[in-house]
Amino acid sequence: MAPPGDGVRAVPFRENAHAELSLQDGDREARHRWVCGVSYDGRGFCGWQKQPLQPGLAPSIQTTVERALSAIAGQAIEVRCAGRTDTGVHALEQIIEFSSPVARPPTAWVRGANAHLPDTVAVRWAVPIPADADFDARFSARARTYWYVLIDSPVAPPLWQGRAGWTHRPLDVARMQEAACALLGTHDFSSFRAAECQAATPVRTLEDWTIERHGGFILMRLTANAFLHHMVRNLVGSLVYVGDGRRSVSWLAEVLAARSRSAGAPTFAAGGLYLASVRYEAPWSFPGRGDEPLSLAGLV
Structure with a gap:
């Protein structure tokens, strides 16, 4: 519990009691x-x-x-x-x-x-x-960065179940990085959005997509102004096909151009995906992870 003097006043909670909480008529x-x-x-x-x-x-x-x-x-x-x-x-x-x-x-x-x-x-x-600040956690954000942690090994790693994606095929990171670079910029990402995606437009700006190997781990970092539903996991799924040799380096750009979800590979596992950081423009400056090294060391 927080130490005395921090102004904490705990109130008991019952299961599903949150719906019963409401501001009283006299509350300002x-x-x-x-x-x-x-x-x-x-x-x-x-x-x-x-x-x-x-x-x-x-x-x-x-x-x-x-x-x-x-x-x-x-x-x-x-x-x-x-x-x-x-x-x-x-x-x-x-x-x-x-x-x-x-x-x-x-x-x-x-x-x-x-x-x-x-x-x-x-x-x-x-x-x-400030109470009157023109700030919205979602709509004031200018970019979001996701990490995807991937393991390529013959056997699924038990200690990373639900914390990393896995493929039994060895991956060529150089091929993957070359393919990923073709998708940087502003594009129609219809081929990488979920069927149930409710976004008004499939156009997004992918600012950065880096792929690094750390021993048996592969760390992908993707930054965009916004992401479509399942966009990162669909991008990763298709990139794995390039990395393991099932598809050519140019195939990822072909999938993008098709503007059809059926053109790409299956959606990759949710467990490897991490919302890493959110970027806001001045005057908003928050503690964040901005000065921490973007490496796998941030996870283990």
Whole structure:
């Protein structure tokens, strides 16, 4: 638990009690706004976004975080995020924002919330912003970076189940990097979007896509202004076909030009995907991972 003096006041929670929390009629409009960085292991959750209650359905990360913050505020807290991750997808740093009608110091939100969170979810930092700030965690973001961790080995690695993608075929990283470079820039990524993707346009700008080998691991880092549903996992799935020799280096560009999901390879596993960072323009500057080396060392 957070040490005394941090302004933490815990309130008891019953299962599904979050829906019962509401601001009382006499409560004033929320005056305090916060931006936080959240890390999580996506295993054991149904994804980020809240879902209607269903028997046997795993909890969402959003609901889990909101319950923890609500316990500290003593009031219902709703959060917005920079990017909604799917079931089994992880985050090194998801960005969330919320408003609270009560004042709490940063340490209360961080330590207090973490005391109410499972070991697989953590609030890393909390920064206040003006109540009238023109900021939205999702729409103010200018770029997002995802990592994909991939292992190529004859046998699936038990210790990395749900934490990395796996293929039994050896991969040629040089071929993969050459193919990936052809997709940089602004394109119609229809061939790499999920059938259920609800984005208004399939056009995205892929700023960077690097592939590095670290022993038995391959780390891919992709940065874009935004990503379509399943876009990273579909890109990885097709790139693996190039890396293992089943397709030519030029094939990835051909898939892009086809503008058809059926032209590409199957979607790769969710467990290897990590939301690594979110970039905002001035005046917004958050602690983030920006000064940490982008390497596999950030995960192990």
